Amino acid sequence: MIEFKSVSKLYADGTHAVDNFSVVIPSRKTTVFVGSSGCGKTTLLRMINRMVDPTSGAIEIDGENIANTEPVHLRRGIGYVMQNSGLLPHRTVIDNVATVLFLTKVPKVEAYARANELLDTVGLDRSLAKRYPGELSGGQQQRVGVARGLAANPNILLMDEPFGAVDPIVRIDLQAETMRLQRELDKTIVFVTHDIDEAFLLGDQVLILEKGAKIAQRGTPEEILANPASDFVASFIGADRGKRRLTVDSKVKAKGNDVVLIDAGGYAAGVISAPGGKLAVGSASPKSRSVSNKTSQAGDG
Amino acid sequence: MNLIIQGFLWIFDPAHFVTTATGTGIPDALASHLVLTGVSLLVTIVIAVPLGLYIGHTGKGRLVGIVASNVSRAFPSLGIIAIFVVIFQPIFSQNTNFASAIVAFILLGIPPLLAGAYSGLEAVDRQTIDAARAIGMTEWQILTKVEIPLGARLIVGGFRSSTLQIIATVTIASLYGNPLSLGTFITNGLAQADYPQMIAGAILVIALALIIDGLLAIVQRFVVPRGVSRGTTKTRNTARGARLAANSGTPIMEGN
Secondary structure, eight states: OEEEEEEEEEOTTSOEEEEEEEEEEOTTSEEEEEESTTSSHHHHHHHHTTSSOOSEEEEEETTEEGGGSOHHHHHHTEEEEETTOOOOTTSOHHHHHHHHHHHTTOOHHHHHHHHHHHHHHTTOOGGGTTSOGGGSOHHHHHHHHHHHHHTTOOSEEEEESTTTTSOHHHHHHHHHHHHHHHHHHOOEEEEEESOHHHHHHHOSEEEEEEGGGEEEEEEOHHHHHHSOSSHHHHHHTTTTTTTTOOEEEEEEEOSTTEEEEEOTTSOEEEEEEOGGGOOOOOOSOSOOOOOOOTTOOTTOO | OHHHHHHHHHHHOGGGSSOOSSOOOHHHHHHHHHHHHHHHHHHHHHHHHHHHHHHHHHOTTHHHHHHHHHHHHHOOHHHHHHHHHHHHTTTOSSSHHHHHHHHHHHHHHHHHHHHHHHHHHHTSOHHHHHHHHHTTOOHHHIIIIIIHHHHHHHHHHHHHHHHHHHHHHHHHHGGGSOSOSTHHHHHHHHHTTOHHHHHHHHHHHHHHHHHHHHHHHHHHHHHSOHHHHSSOHHHHHHHHHHHHHSTTSSOOOTTO
């Protein structure tokens, strides 16, 4: 469990990047910070591994104030995945994944064995192990970044807009992989994004942030969609533009018992099955989505 | 053209291979030139590399780095040496010219190497460094395992510039009598209107500079990590772009 207690970050020029922020991030769940650029969401994330120290307030991991932990030691125990992978360009894929293990003096043989397993875990072919990051596609680089983040087997994985720079098809693939990993590995994931769809897709808990990391709304995607707390939230999730309000398209016939749904703007949003003219009712849990495995990495090669 | 041939003939004349009462031998002059260069370079490295790496790593005192890279292009070597000969005359009673010349060489050698070390680190992608820190590298590990390998090309480029700067300056220091160097032939040749000797000195200095620069160019290629020179076109462009952008990638010998 990660707990922010009245955390503020005041920069020297007087800007409040984070102003009196308190929240509990539950273990083994995915919490997503979502907001526009400059709302302080990345600052919040970077406070968890002390890349940024708060000016006031405290952050606790399992009840321990992290201010008492030496930053380098703390960071080695927390996975970190960033946009543009942040891989070391002069080291091979396998060395990049094993970097954290080398830092903590894990014997070479063991480190490489573990790194190879991690390539499997994130769905990368082991034949890529000896390549350099510059020889990989953007999607593959991000997978290596995730593998590196998982190397030390951390309980916490911080992900800072990890899929912001890859193309939409690869992004969908990587999002699905992230959900699969979360299910299989049971990590506490803190995820930062500006994409509300990504937030709703991945988050067990979603925090919509306004400027100064002020919490506009906190809840499950369903709760937020059902009851936007303010005009800001409604606007942010697209409810005010009718993007989330779907109706049945009367003109287009889909196959079988499916009907096409359109949003308030008239744009196609999806299909819904309607056996015998009655709309199907689903349940929010358990969530599942077909995910790719390493044999099919669409657009990832 | 005739003079140049005479210069070569002068170099290959066995009479000039040993030092005699009437003149300095080429090996002695070369040895002295190399010792002067080597000693000056050693001190230059000891001063410029830590300072440049410190500035590049911390970003503190960046102005020093920028000034150094500009100064290295426009330092009047002759003037500097002259000043040092005058200043240090009273301080060192013996070997005056030797000591003061070395101080001048070091002073001229520092800016290019400092600029190279600084800009080498400056050119490393900030995101890469940030990621290295975020996964738990200490500052020292970031410097030695990330910044230095990735900045190596520019750092060695700065060293190349410094080396050539010092080789060139050692040559002109012979104007003040001592210390002995290949420039001695040029100075003596001019003084005695012995133009073949003067040309010979010039040829030797040029050959020395070219050989050493060539060797360092090979070293420079060698220190670039594999993942940076290989890889996609994008990466390669970035590496080349970074090299062009900095002042210290190629040796500059203006004003000598």
